[in-house]
Amino acid sequence: MERHIERVLNRVALISVSIATLILLYLLLQTPETCIPRNAPRKPHFRFPKSSCDFYSRDYLPLHKKNTRLWSSKFWITKVSSYTHFFSQLYQMGVLKNHSKVLCVSAGAGHEVMALTKLGVEDVTGVELIESLPFVSRADPHNLPFFDEAFDVAFTAHLEDALYPLQYAREMERTVRKGGVLVVVVEERSEEEVKEIVRLFRMSSLLHSSYLTFIGNRITRILLKNKASA
Secondary structure (H helix, E strand, O other), X not given: OHHHHHHHHHHHHHHHHHHHHXXXXXXXXXXXXXXXXXXXXXXXXXXXXXXXXXXXXXXXXXXXXXXXXXXXXXXXXXXXXXXXXXXXXXXXXXXXOOOOEEEEEOOOOOHHHHHHHHHOOOEEEEEEOOOEOOOEEEOEOOEXXXXXXXXXXXXXXXXXXXXXXXXXXXXXXXXXXXXXXXXXXEEXXXXXHHHHHHHHOOOXXXXXXEEEEEOOEEEEEEEEEEOOOO
16 A cells, blocks of 8 residues: 555656656747837947836936936035035134045045035045945945055044944044044034044044034034044
8 A cells, every 4th residue: 555655656746847847948948028129229228128028218328427417416416515514614624725635435426525626625535335436436444445644634424334433443544644634424422422433533632523413414523633643
């Protein structure tokens, strides 16, 4: 009896494998159909469709056209305007000058870089994990590809997003000259929390901290003076 059941099960398994093999061969031999017209131009005029029936064309935009569209958006203009006001205050304090060499760490799409450039700063470098040309180049904020003391001022509004805040702060200090200034923007923090942030910058001393409003949000601006090179 047991042998009979075993033979039946073996036959069922063999039939199942055979059917699965035939189905797989059938699928492999099929030519997929799409809804893309045969006479449609190839890339870069069209981007690859999201699905086999996505026949809507997507015009390929050169970088300068994409940037023009981005820079004319209301959100971009508002954010650049806010950064312009923010950096204007640093001009008035003597932290920034037209000849200053400025590094923007974790610069995103480059709002702060554009704002500094518009204010007249001649040498501004923006870095981010993902490049956003022409304002932002690709670089790891935890391992900046610059010589020691290459900049007069380093700015970041994203220290709180860093995976390794201590290394992030160390790299900012390393790339700023002795006597240079580090500008850090964080969400509104208490005095004790500000002290904790300042302790990350082991080669710098606190110059000033203040509470500001930036695009409707309360923030804390921290200014530090780099006391020595790495």
